[in-house]
Amino acid sequence: MLHALEVHYPTPYRAMPAAEVKAVLDRVFDYLNAVTPAELINKTSHAPIAKLDKADPDAVLKPGDFRLTSYEWGVTYAGMLAAGAATGDQLYTDYTIKRHQLMADLTRLYLPVVKADTANAQAPIKSFLNPHALDDAGALCMSFLKAKQSGARVDYGQLVGVCAPFVTEKEYRLSDGTIARGGPGADGKPKMRPLQNTLWLDDMFMAVPTIALMGKETGNSKYYDDAARQVLQFSRRMFNPQLGIYMHGYVEGMRDHPELHWARANGWALMAMVEVLEVLPKNHKDYKAVEAQLRAHANGLARYQDKDGLWHQLIDRPDSYLETSASAIYAYALARAVNRGYLDKEMFGPMVNLAWNAVASKVNAKGEVEGICVGTGMAFDPAFYYYRPVSTKAAHGYGPVLLAGAEVIEMNKKFKYGLNDSGLMYQGQQQ
Numbered sequence: 001m002l003h004a005l006e007v008h009y010p011t012p013y014r015a016m017p018a019a020e021v022k023a024v025l026d027r028v029f030d031y032l033n034a035v036t037p038a039e040l041i042n043k044t045s046h047a048p049i050a051k052l053d054k055a056d057p058d059a060v061l062k063p064g065d066f067r068l069t070s071y072e073w074g075v076t077y078a079g080m081l082a083a084g085a086a087t088g089d090q091l092y093t094d095y096t097i098k099r100h101q102l103m104a105d106l107t108r109l110y111l112p113v114v115k116a117d118t119a120n121a122q123a124p125i126k127s128f129l130n131p132h133a134l135d136d137a138g139a140l141c142m143s144f145l146k147a148k149q150s151g152a153r154v155d156y157g158q159l160v161g162v163c164a165p166f167v168t169e170k171e172y173r174l175s176d177g178t179i180a181r182g183g184p185g186a187d188g189k190p191k192m193r194p195l196q197n198t199l200w201l202d203d204m205f206m207a208v209p210t211i212a213l214m215g216k217e218t219g220n221s222k223y224y225d226d227a228a229r230q231v232l233q234f235s236r237r238m239f240n241p242q243l244g245i246y247m248h249g250y251v252e253g254m255r256d257h258p259e260l261h262w263a264r265a266n267g268w269a270l271m272a273m274v275e276v277l278e279v280l281p282k283n284h285k286d287y288k289a290v291e292a293q294l295r296a297h298a299n300g301l302a303r304y305q306d307k308d309g310l311w312h313q314l315i316d317r318p319d320s321y322l323e324t325s326a327s328a329i330y331a332y333a334l335a336r337a338v339n340r341g342y343l344d345k346e347m348f349g350p351m352v353n354l355a356w357n358a359v360a361s362k363v364n365a366k367g368e369v370e371g372i373c374v375g376t377g378m379a380f381d382p383a384f385y386y387y388r389p390v391s392t393k394a395a396h397g398y399g400p401v402l403l404a405g406a407e408v409i410e411m412n413k414k415f416k417y418g419l420n421d422s423g424l425m426y427q428g429q430q431q
Contacts, residue, residue: 031367074139079402205268244300267329309358
């Protein structure tokens with residue numbers, strides 16, 4: 001019968017078995033474990049430092065392909081924890097714990113030195129110990145809190161003591177309390193990044209999960225209130241309800257704003273919402289509003305998925321290139337939302353599998369992730385986004401791939417799925 005003819009899908013049209021998902025994750029792990037050494041060396045001689053018992057100004061982290069204290073690596077640490085939980089492979093968990101322990105040891109030695117002389121002190125993790133932006137503290141703090149709350153045996157007291165107050169109290173905000181950039185610098189003049197009083201959609205993720213997790217950590221409802229308020233105030237300004245997606249930037253005081261819907265920033269926003277809902281008490285006054293915003297965004301993104309599984313760099317402009325990191329974030333966040341019951345498995349399960357299979361095809365034989373847009377500020381014209389380079393050395397894609405694979409394993413363990421009249425369908429719980 002003609003309707004049963006074999007179809008040649010460019011992206012495999014099936015739910016990937018857990019063992020195959022793990023094989024993809026294993027390639028990523030092997031690559032990252034090899035190129036991100038958790039070691040110290042002398043900055044002049046490059047000789048290894050086996051044991052550090054004082055704040056040596058000449059000690060530095062051994063260089064690798066990626067920095068161990070970047071916000072991207074905060075996401076990677078969370079991804080390793082998730083992969084360890086989903087696969088049962090302790091190697092993933094140990095990757096994060098080893099590097100967290102190194103950071104805790106360095107914080108104990110160097111924090112007093114940096115506090116005493118922030119301008120001149122030398123430390124292997126100085127950007128973390130003396131944070132100046134959410135990028136220095138937010139995602140790393142999220143990973144510390146996730147690890148601590150999952151029972152990791154690292155003393156996270158000083159680490160969280162550095163990053164949590166910066167995110168929750170010191171980062172610049174607009175007059176209504178919304179996390180923003182473009183506040184006053186050391187000279188009293190506004191930091192023009194790019195303009196005064198600018199909201200970056202990225203900052204929903206850079207700040208809000210940490211704020212929410214501090215609610216769980218402390219039991220203080222002010223953090224839950226703030227996290228939910230951030231989601232709703234960002235969304236009020238930046239979400240386009242007709243399109244179902246967010247603009248990348250908003251500048252207070254402008255009458256018009258650049259409606260450029262950058263994919264990865266939309267991923268950070270989606271991820272922020274699932275992370276907030278993970279810890280926000282269900283009886284919180286804003287819980288339903290955050291969940292409704294998540295569903296509105298998920299349904300908007302569903303309209304734009306490419307036929308072969310990925311999303312475009314500018315979501316609603318199909319002549320922009322297909323981008324891997326955003327697609328991996330969507331796969332993770334949508335799968336998590338299905339697993340937690342925020343979204344219907346029947347609608348989003350097949351979409352997630354198509355996305356994951358497409359993302360998995362971007363992991364090469366070495367374990368590098370291809371098609372990742374490099375770091376990207378905000379701009380007011382499409383050319384900026386269309387022509388951003390891609391690179392396997394862009395750190396933004398690795399954590400999302402680990403998170404996506406882990407959550408897909410959990411989703412396909414939880415729900416029944418299979419082909420029904422040639423279409424991939426989800427039908428009920430696994431027994």
